[in-house]
Amino acid sequence: MNRILKTTMFLIIVFTTGCYYESEEKLYPVNPADCDLTEVTFSGTIKPILQATCFTCHSNSNYLNSGGGIKLQNYADIKIMAGNGKLMGAVKHENGFIPMPQGGGKLTACEISQLQKWIDNGTLNN
Ligand code: HEC
Structure with a gap:
């Protein structure tokens, strides 16, 4: 050769x-084994997830036209949707909620777990 x-x-x-x-x-x-649930923060984990998958419709500038009037850009607005159960109901595609992201693939199991963890930790603005 x-x-x-x-x-x-x-x-x-x-x-x-x-x-x-x-x-x-x-x-x-x-990889579920790689899903980091120990350092879930609003700024480092939650906001990036929503920014990547929800802002096209729910940002402050888009929510009136495409997001059904629901804002999910600022901490205060996200906290309200987390507190009333709609955030998790929608991303987990639970009965009685409108499945989100609309027209897109479901969030990964890890992302859903991270959102739940953030809520369980008290929806902190960290
Ligand atoms: C393509 C546009 C679009 C995207 C992307 C999108 N949404 Fe929505 N969302 C909507 C619209 C429109 C409504 C209102 C639907 C209605 O009232 O019929 C809505 C409603 C909701 C509601 C209220 C659900 C309920 O049952 O009352 C929540 C919570 C929500 N969205 C969260 C999210 C989250 C979290 C993401 C990202 C993971 C996301 N959405 C991505 C368009 C979108």
Whole structure:
């Protein structure tokens, strides 16, 4: 086998294994064992989740047009929806609530657990 062939085969192996891991990560973005429930904070955990999946409709500038009049951008507004049970009812797709995010995939089990943890800890503005 000449050197060029060997190098080519080496590169093919590196690239294919590289792609394999990359696609596995996209298919299973959250490993339940890796779900961090010990350091759940409003600013570091909760707001980023809502920002990524809910702000397109529920931000301060979009909620009137697309969010059914429900604001979920500021701490005070999110706390109200957490306190009246609608936040968890909607993201867990419970009976009697409108399933959220509307038109999108359900939040991951980890994200739902993190929201629940934040509420169980007292919906702190931390
Ligand atoms: C594509 C737009 C859109 C997205 C994205 C979206 N929502 Fe909504 N949401 C709406 C609309 C519209 C309503 C009002 C529906 C109605 O009254 O029929 C609503 C209602 C709600 C309600 C009230 C539910 C109830 O049963 O009364 C909650 C809570 C809520 N959304 C939370 C969220 C959360 C949390 C996310 C992100 C995980 C999210 N929404 C993402 C459009 C959206």
